Amino acid sequence: MTIVALPMMDPVYIEWKNFLKTGNPYKCNARQQIVESWGRCYHGGVDPYDDKIHQRLDELNLHKVLKEKEKLIEIAKPFMSKLHEFFKGAGLIVVLTDENGCILEMLCDEDTRQHPMISCFYPGSSWQEEAVGTNAIGTVLKQGEPLQVSGAEHYCKKNHSFVCSAASIFDSNGRTIGVLDISYASRASHLHTLGIVAVIAEAITAELGIWQKNCELDLLSKRMAKFFNTVSDGVLIVDNNEVVVEINPAGKAMLGKSEQCVIGIELKRLFDNKSGVLLTNSKRYHNIEIIVDNKGDGHFIASREPLINDHDVITGGIIFLRHSIQVKNMVNLNHSNGNYATLQFSDIIGKSVEIREAIHVATRAAATTSNVLLHGESGTGKEIFAQAIHNQSCKHNGPFVAVNCGAIPRELIGSELFGYEEGAFTGAKRGGKPGKFELASGGTLFLDEIGDMPLEQQTALLRVIQERKVARIGSDKMIPVTIRLICATHKNLLEEVEKGAFRLDLFYRLNVLSIIIPPLRERREDIPWLFEHFLEKLSREQGCEFSVEDEVVPYLTGYHWPGNVRELQNVIEHAACLAENGVITVGHLPELLFAPESRMVLASPQIDETIFSREQRQQMAEFTEKYKIISKLDAFAGNVSRVAKELGISRKTLYNKMRLHAIKN
Template identity: 40%
Template sequence: MSKILITSPYPEFTVLARQICVEMEVEAIILEKVLEEAAASAQELVQEGEVEVVISRAGTAAAIERVVNVPVVTAEYTDFDLLQALWNAKKLGDKIGFLGFRYKQIEYDFDSLVEILGTEVKQYLYGNTREIEEQVEKAYKDGIEVIVGGGYIGVRLARQKGMQGVLVYTSRRALVQAIQRAIDILRIIRKDREKEERLKTIIHAANEGIIAVDENGVITVFNPGAEKILGIAARQVVGKSISAVTANDDLLDLLKGQEEIKGDLRQVGESQVIVNRMPVKVGGQTLGIILTLQDVTRIQQLEQRIRKELYTQGLVAKFSFNDIIYRSKVMKDVIASAEKFAETDSTVLITGESGTGKELIAQSIHQSSKRRTGPFVAVNCAALPESLLESELFGYAEGAFTGARRGGKAGLFELAHGGTIFLDEIGKISLELQARLLRVLQEKEVMRVGGDRIIPVDIRVIAATNQNLRAAVQQGAFRDDLFYRLNVLKLTLPPLRERKEDIPLLVEHFLRKFNAKFGKTVQSLPAKLMEWFLQYDWPGNVRELENFVERFVILADGDELEPNLLEHFREDMNNAERENYDWDDNSLVIEIDKLDNMVVQIIRQLDKRVGGNRSELARLLGVSRTTLWKKLKQLEE
């Protein structure tokens, strides 16, 4: 809404204004009123917030300016407009009277006009409607034959007296220029308002107290921070002189002073504060001061909180059971068991394929447990080499090895004190490290690498693996005592292929997530793609599904996907099935094709299975190495 008001002195002006507004695509309120009547309507609209800029003419513009506090743009007629009106008046009579607004500087040279027209033009000045009536009466008595100007009121009154009346029409160009000025003013007003609101938001959001005093010693800003520190409400002080707002001599001295202060520690009433004072100077003249107050107690509290946050950075659980998306019965059973496990402090072992959400479940258990206010420390045991993993888990003492930090470093078990530690890929750690982990579980204590001091820890351990630990125990790759210590409470997460009824819900969730991330509005998947999703076995589970949906949102135009891209998705899914095929099975998966192409597929898949060992490849194919070499050469050609 443009919030522009145009007052019209005559119907033709109204028609022209509406036409120009349509052409310029400007919304405006157009009132066909003049002088006091127009001013009253404008005042009412401004007070209601409907109008921010007014366009008017001469006397009406002056009348409006007296009663509103918004800009008034004048759409004045030009010299040519006046000359044209006088020329038309000359055709109607020799004695011409001009009704002009008294408070507007008259820039017209009537002597020159008289010379050009060869006719006398007498001026009759007015300031309001009553004076127009008086001046028309006077013109009548003076024997004037034609009245020019005064709007429709002047024309109507002249005709009532038997005189002719001629309007001074505002040209199209003058009105276009006035509307454009109004648009420019409105744009400036809104930019200034945006800056003012932005500054006000910054001032009110600041934790420190901010007080502004103008050159007259009147308080203009007193933000919530100042209210809190000083115990004084802003409504009691804003707009008042500094000497009238406080009996606190310390504050009064600060507000009266003009010199700059930076970082001074002062006692202000009951509060100890850090004070900054800056004079506001424009062109070398001081126009007031800005005073900021920081409560020392709050600064100390913030420092303590920052230290704690830095110490526990990243050691928090972000997800809870409410964040898990499912409708399948198998997942309902898993969640029900996990919620019961959260009520205890026993060790939990979570098993499941990669991408099934083992850490999500671990975080949810922590968030629902009595340890929820403590840290949640997650570590991927397969992501670090054994030497580094040991020092990360147990920490190290000063001088434990070359490059060890002075004073040593706390390990992740220590950082998890009072909370939960999540050990992902637990099956990947060495037997030696397994022995140290067993001691932590049994004794609830750790010893740093290179240290000689036992450090007690209060932690809950949640471990996870995508391996068969029982089989690893039978093979001697995993300690049986550690396995039994971990396998107190066990959760097995189903792969996505066993909970396909959850796929539509998960897709919907990921669409919302990636729409927000990439600024898209994708509502759903194409029916064909959803059909493939429901048929596909998802070897990468939920993580793989999330990646597919992310790629779809990036590539999609609305809910549509180009046919070639849709086929590209299908091909990727086929490739993923082949790449993730169980190679322990004595079978291959190939696409039906020409014989030579199928032979190529067989050789390439077997070559991948044996890791490029050509002797083993020749054995599996039942040919000699020479025959294999010739066949490979033919394929390359």
């Protein structure tokens, strides 16, 4: 390589000399890009006569930058080698820098490398304008456009022997990430070198773009694969001939088929005729119901979206399958249809031996999937027990569907429980309707008042329990159902069996685990706890405090509670409603409670003795008497003689008692 000293008569050199005297760009005849750069260097305080060694990165930082720019180097290097090969022996240096003008890679002949003038080109040295004045690399980084800087156009004298051509390399967002440069020491500049550099920089930019796009596609396809393989919906992709080209693991599990048995097969051949037609006769549908007779739960909800290419042409379809039970569970989670259970064992209030025993058995029942029969009068808490069992069982994530068999007209009970097909009977809904068994599948079906179920439906129920499959009315397709059955009755079912109103075989099927919930009158020590519980609930709901006169609770415990806990709850609400300033007194209790025939205190004194103190019993007796007199006075319009006769006492005694109890007539 020949290093040539520039003659002092070079017109650019003269311009340079003149510029340095004033720094005035308007008096300068050099190229505009060069003058602009000189202006930046002049005002930025770059020393044009500085011949010190270039700024360079230390080992550690250079290593870091090289690591960061690994891909740029990898992509640019083959291009640089080609260039180097092409210009072999011409004394050229091919340089790659980062966006800060720091040399990352350089290629040159061995004898060029040895030349002292070239010593300023080495990995880590900076060619920023601020560091070495106007130069192709630094000035391209400032101005963006490819540029050749020759001889005295360089701001620093030490670079006057070079001709440098550089162009930026960009990432896919158009940000500069590097510069490609060809430099050589010469008096003569050749513009075609700039052209070559610009084209190669563009090629590197294009290849980097392809690499970045590939990375994005790779990431996208990894994400898609993850989604495809882990999503709980079955996903099938079909081509335009309705032939399956892809199926995900969930899809294979749902269809119970291996990949080999699905890929390349027509979609409709994977299903029965009716389902196959439904799945293939439209390019887009949402939530259509498919019932497939195969092993496991073959009851699906299917949706389909067309696959459309960039030219808006349909190239196939993507079909999503979901177990109907999953859909139902989601609906149930939304709490939009009431098929959910909120109550737990902790919501069952009571400390009596009887209720504790019932809770104990129910807890054991929750640990199994056996059918449960709850016996208890109306309002004793049968539903609360059913919900608690469901919520503590392995089915707690499934639906809890409650049906009151006594409340549904006889002729409708079949369609309610088992569902029906479209056109099964006059008035049947279009598309049919799933029954409660299907809706409860995966969870618990609570059949309240099972004793009221008509005999013919008992037979159908027995069949569902035995076969664990249900056929909708009007269809012979069997839909698998996995449910835990909890039934409840206030009737003595064995008596019903004797009367011929209940099937014995069904009774045995339902009565696997039997729980007796005793009436409230047989566990009166629970009344104070229930009273406190319901009052607290009212306080919370109404945002006000209640206080209760001492006599109230003993009075409640003396009533025979034919409506059980539900009635107690209503009585407390009634009293709380009437209570002035939140003070509940006996006077706020409903009159029904004072009717002598409904009082237990008098009827069964031996029970009272075990629960109440003598003082409490005395008080209760007084209250009973007081309210007996009041109710009779009301009944006979204040006619004292009639009331006395009715009570079997003299008028005088009645007056005395009225005075004693402060009763005004």
